[in-house]
Amino acid sequence: xxxxxxxxxxxxxxxxxxxxxxxxxxxxxxxxxxxxxxxxxxxxxxxxxxxxxxxxxxxxxxxxxxxxxxxxxxxxxxxxxxxxxxxxxxxxxxxxxxxxxxxxxxxxxxxxxxxxxxxxxxxxxxxxxxxxxxxxxxxxxxxxxxxxxxxxxxxxxxxxxxxxxxxxxxxxxxxxxxxxxxxxxxxxxxxxxxxxxxxxxxxxxxxxxxxxxxxxxxxxxxxxxxxxxxxxxxxxxxxxxxxxxxxxxxxxxxxxxxxxxxxxxxxxxxxxxxxxxxxxxxxxxxxxxxxxxxxxxxxxxxxxxxxxxxxxxxxxxxxxxxxxxxxxxxxxxxxxxxxxxxxxxxxxxxxxxxxxxxxxxxxxxxxxxxxxxxxxxxxxxxxxxxxxxxxxxxxxxxxxxxxxxxxxxxxxxxxxxxxx
Amino acid sequence: xxxxxxxxxxxxxxxxxxxxxxxxxxxxxxxxxxxxxxxxxxxxxxxxxxxxxxxxxxxxxxxxxxxxxxxxxxxxxxxxxxxxxxxxxxxxxxxxxxxxxxxxxxxxxx
Numbered sequence: 001x002x003x004x005x006x007x008x009x010x011x012x013x014x015x016x017x018x019x020x021x022x023x024x025x026x027x028x029x030x031x032x033x034x035x036x037x038x039x040x041x042x043x044x045x046x047x048x049x050x051x052x053x054x055x056x057x058x059x060x061x062x063x064x065x066x067x068x069x070x071x072x073x074x075x076x077x078x079x080x081x082x083x084x085x086x087x088x089x090x091x092x093x094x095x096x097x098x099x100x101x102x103x104x105x106x107x108x109x110x111x112x113x114x115x116x117x118x119x120x121x122x123x124x125x126x127x128x129x130x131x132x133x134x135x136x137x138x139x140x141x142x143x144x145x146x147x148x149x150x151x152x153x154x155x156x157x158x159x160x161x162x163x164x165x166x167x168x169x170x171x172x173x174x175x176x177x178x179x180x181x182x183x184x185x186x187x188x189x190x191x192x193x194x195x196x197x198x199x200x201x202x203x204x205x206x207x208x209x210x211x212x213x214x215x216x217x218x219x220x221x222x223x224x225x226x227x228x229x230x231x232x233x234x235x236x237x238x239x240x241x242x243x244x245x246x247x248x249x250x251x252x253x254x255x256x257x258x259x260x261x262x263x264x265x266x267x268x269x270x271x272x273x274x275x276x277x278x279x280x281x282x283x284x285x286x287x288x289x290x291x292x293x294x295x296x297x298x299x300x301x302x303x304x305x306x307x308x309x310x311x312x313x314x315x316x317x318x319x320x321x322x323x324x325x326x327x328x329x330x331x332x333x334x335x336x337x338x339x340x341x342x343x344x345x346x347x348x349x350x351x352x353x354x355x356x357x358x359x360x361x362x363x364x365x366x367x368x369x370x371x372x373x374x375x376x377x378x379x380x381x382x383x384x385x386x387x388x389x390x391x392x393x394x395x396x397x398x399x400x401x402x403x404x405x406x407x408x409x410x411x412x413x414x415x416x417x418x419x420x
Numbered sequence: 421x422x423x424x425x426x427x428x429x430x431x432x433x434x435x436x437x438x439x440x441x442x443x444x445x446x447x448x449x450x451x452x453x454x455x456x457x458x459x460x461x462x463x464x465x466x467x468x469x470x471x472x473x474x475x476x477x478x479x480x481x482x483x484x485x486x487x488x489x490x491x492x493x494x495x496x497x498x499x500x501x502x503x504x505x506x507x508x509x510x511x512x513x514x515x516x517x518x519x520x521x522x523x524x525x526x527x528x529x530x
Contacts (some may be wrong), residue, residue: 003441003444003445004440006437006441007441008437008438008440008444009436009437009438009441011437036434036440039437039441040431040440041466042440042444043432043440043443043444043447044494045491046447047448048451048463048464048465048466048495048497049449049463049466051448082514094454109495120501138436138437138438139434139438140438142436143438
């Protein structure tokens with residue numbers, strides 16, 4: 001029997017969520033120890049006795065027994081989750097309490113509770129994302145650093161600091177309070193969006209890592225959709241956006257880590273099932289008065305998904321959507337993407353005009369795709385020298401090998417003039 | 421053929437879930453290979469970290485063993501090999517060596 005590739009990682013998030021619910025947020029480290037202990041036992045017993053029939057259930061049951069030991073041994077010395085009150089104190093109440101807390105429904109709520117707790121308002125957004133990846137998705141510090149192309153030390157510092165904030169909160173987030181839930185929900189959306197983007201646009205050149213990050217963001221969004229308060233139009237829009245973008249990953253990034261821009265992707269490699277799912281979610285998001293940036297971004301992704309050939313893309317609609325996005329959340333990157341859509345629709349001259357019209361373009365000087373867009377338009381105008389120069393500066397700003405390779409190739413496309 | 425006991429000391433105590441899973445997989449693969457080549461005589465037993473230690477005529481009972489993690493026996497198996505040299509050679513594939521542990525190879529007296 002073979003295990004799922006990331007079984008331990010997935011189960012780590014679930015088990016630590018349940019245990020933190022029981023031990024209390026302040027005992028997060030204790031919960032993590034118990035999870036680690038369950039894994040140690042699996043490593044020692046499974047090779048001898050064979051992999052149990054339901055390995056996930058085995059790990060959960062092992063953690064439960066270990067947690068019972070901890071509660072019995074330390075109930076006088078430590079305080080646990082305040083809402084459990086005196087249930088921990090006597091054997092007659094402890095057992096039934098644990099059975100209830102380890103029921104399937106309770107566990108699902110615990111993951112959600114942990115997700116909302118990680119999005120604590122006192123934590124900066126990037127810390128919320130790192131914390132979610134660490135606690136809820138079971139990534140080690142070095143693995144997160146690797147995915148973010150950051151140093152171990154920097155990520156470790158970020159996570160340690162976030163954990164301190166987390167452990168100081170006396171209770172975990174209460175997911176049954178509808179008002180609190182809806183107040184915190186936008187922060188959760190934002191963190192999931194950033195997590196997804198780290199996979200989609202992120203720094204790592206390894207397709208496997210990036211796919212995993214996207215996958216985790218989608219898994220957590222599915223948990224939200226599964227909760228009666230969580231299935232809001234904005235959650236549907238976010239899920240739609242993720243599905244529609246993720247559908248393009250197989251064509252966007254090939255197995256060698258090479259990037260392909262949307263107009264040269266092999267569209268037959270797009271994942272039809274994800275596109276259908278994304279379009280279904282987009283339909284479900286179109287209720288109520290709330291129009292979020294996720295709605296607009298999903299709508300743009302849907303325009304791409306519906307075009308079977310690049311030249312069939314309805315670029316005019318895309319420009320309109322970028323206008324709305326720009327009104328909602330002005331950013332030079334949105335303006336740049338809008339300029340690219342204008343160029344697709346009305347030609348490279350108009351594209352260059354639009355790029356020059358970006359008011360805060362100084363914020364884009366380190367963004368390699370700014371120079372690359374100018375290079376692309378110059379190339380289309382037949383000005384190969386100017387194009388090559390732009391691609392050279394894009395190349396010097398590349399943030400990872402995939403981007404570097406991509407700009408290098410665009411530079412080669414300017415070649416006839418370079419060679420004279 | 422003679423029989424040998426492998427006593428495993430130490431254990432992997434830290435590592436991300438993915439690392440723990442890969443460590444398990446190397447153990448499973450090693451067991452499988454020993455078995456496939458006809459060397460795995462008894463799968464033995466994993467041992468819990470701590471129990472009691474009883475000492476002396478007075479039969480004093482202590483919690484324990486309180487050794488360092490790398491010295492605690494975590495389990496044993498029985499291996500069949502031509503001689504001590506081969507048993508030692510086979511033990512070199514044990515994943516515990518990757519995590520700072522050791523294998524004690526002891527011929528079983530017949």
